[in-house]
Amino acid sequence: xxxxxxxxxxxxxxxxxxxxxxxxxxxxxxxxxxxxxxxxxxxxxxxxxxxxxxxxxxxxxxxxxxxxxxxxxxxxxxxxxxxxxxxxxxxxxxxxxxxxxxxxxxxxxxxxxxxxxxxxxxxxxxxxxxxxxxxxxxxxxxxxxxxxxxxxxxxxxxxxxxxxxxxxxxxxxxxxxxxxxxxxxxxxxxxxxxxxxxxxxxxxxxxxxxxxxxxxxxxxxxxxxxxxxxxxxxxxxxxxxxxxxxxxxxxxxxxxxxxxxxxxxxxxxxxxxxxxxxxxxxxxxxxxxxxxxxxxxxxxxxxxxxxxxxxxxxxxxxxxxxxxxxxxxxxxxxxxxxxxxxxxxxxxxxxxxxxx
Numbered sequence: 001x002x003x004x005x006x007x008x009x010x011x012x013x014x015x016x017x018x019x020x021x022x023x024x025x026x027x028x029x030x031x032x033x034x035x036x037x038x039x040x041x042x043x044x045x046x047x048x049x050x051x052x053x054x055x056x057x058x059x060x061x062x063x064x065x066x067x068x069x070x071x072x073x074x075x076x077x078x079x080x081x082x083x084x085x086x087x088x089x090x091x092x093x094x095x096x097x098x099x100x101x102x103x104x105x106x107x108x109x110x111x112x113x114x115x116x117x118x119x120x121x122x123x124x125x126x127x128x129x130x131x132x133x134x135x136x137x138x139x140x141x142x143x144x145x146x147x148x149x150x151x152x153x154x155x156x157x158x159x160x161x162x163x164x165x166x167x168x169x170x171x172x173x174x175x176x177x178x179x180x181x182x183x184x185x186x187x188x189x190x191x192x193x194x195x196x197x198x199x200x201x202x203x204x205x206x207x208x209x210x211x212x213x214x215x216x217x218x219x220x221x222x223x224x225x226x227x228x229x230x231x232x233x234x235x236x237x238x239x240x241x242x243x244x245x246x247x248x249x250x251x252x253x254x255x256x257x258x259x260x261x262x263x264x265x266x267x268x269x270x271x272x273x274x275x276x277x278x279x280x281x282x283x284x285x286x287x288x289x290x291x292x293x294x295x296x297x298x299x300x301x302x303x304x305x306x307x308x309x310x311x312x313x314x315x316x317x318x319x320x321x322x323x324x325x326x327x328x329x330x331x332x333x334x335x336x337x338x339x340x341x342x343x344x345x346x347x348x349x350x351x352x353x354x355x356x
Contacts, residue, residue, distance in 0.1 A: 004073035021149035032068040039155045045252040051294040055284040077141040093281040099335035109331045116265035120326030147308040161313025164231030167290045171304040173245045179207040182237040185344045191226045198332040203237040206262045213257040217249040264288035286322035312348040
C-alpha cells in the first residue's frame with residue numbers, strides 16, 4: 001500500500017485537486033483526493049465534502065465527497081530542534097504603506113463610518129526547493145491546537161495554513177462558534193497575559209455581533225466568559241458560543257449571517273467591507289474566507305460540519321509564497337503597534353519556513 005503522503009505527492013504531480021487536513025488537538029490526518037479536475041461550486045451548502053470559500057462570500061468551491069477517494073493516517077508530532085524564523089527584513093516603504101492604511105482606518109472610525117475594521121497586507125517570500133509535505137508535517141508539530149491544512153485545485157490555487165479560529169461547527173441542530181480577537185505575542189514563561197482595553201473592546205465587538213445575528217436563527221444560546229487562547233507563539237482572547245438552530249434554519253442561513261465576522265472584516269460589516277475592498281492594495285481572495293468539512297465528519301462518521309476561518313495562511317505560486325496578515329483596527333489603535341502585530345502574525349508561517 002502506498003504511504004499516505006506519497007499518495008498525496010502522486011496526486012499533486014497529476015495536477016488533480018486534493019485537500020489534506022488535521023483538526024485541532026487531533027492525531028488524525030484526512031485527505032480527499034478528487035478523481036478529476038472539475039471545479040465544483042457550492043450551491044446551497046447541502047453538499048458533502050470539503051468547502052473552500054472566499055472572504056467576500058462571492059465564491060465557494062467544493063472537493064466533493066462523491067468524487068473523491070478519502071484516505072487517513074495517524075501523525076505523531078515530531079520534535080523540531082530548530083524553530084528558526086525567516087529574517088524580518090522590511091523596506092521602510094512597506095511599513096509606511098501599512099501604517100498609512102491603518103491611519104486611514106482610524107480616521108474613518110473617528111468620523112463615524114464604522115466602529116472597527118480589519119486591515120491586512122500580503123508579503124511575498126522566495127521558496128526555492130519547497131517541499132510542501134515536509135512543511136505540512138512541521139505545521140502539524142508546531143501548531144497542534146490549530147486547524148492545519150493543505151488545499152490544491154488547478155483552477156483555484158495552492159494554499160496552506162494553520163488557523164486558530166473556528167467559524168462554525170454543526171451537528172444535527174446544535175451548533176458551536178467562537179468569537180476570537182485581540183493579539184499578543186508570547187511573553188516569558190512566568191509572565192501573565194494582560195489584555196489592554198483596546199483588545200478587550202475589539203473582542204467584545206465580535207461577541208456582540210455574533211450574538212445579535214444568532215437571534216434570527218437560533219435559540220438556547222450559551223456564551224462562555226472570555227479566556228486567553230495560545231496558538232503557536234500568539235495569544236488571543238476567545239469566547240465560546242453554542243446553541244440550537246431553529247427548525248427552519250440551515251447552515252447557509254448561519255453562514256450568511258456570520259461570515260465575514262468582525263474578527264476578519266469589521267463592524268458594521270457592510271461599511272467595513274466596502275472600506276477594505278476600496279483601500280487594501282490587493283485582493284484577499286480566499287484569505288480570511290472559510291474552509292472545512294461540509295455535511296460530513298470523517299473522524300466521527302457523522303453528517304456534521306466543521307468550518308474554520310482561513311487565517312495564518314499562505315498561497316504558494318511556483319517558487320514563491322504569499323503570506324497574509326490582518327489586524328483589527330479601532331479608534332484606539334496605534335499604526336506602529338498594528339505593524340508590529342502584523343509582523344508577529346507573519347511568524348506563524350515563517351517559523352516553519354525557516355526550517356526549509
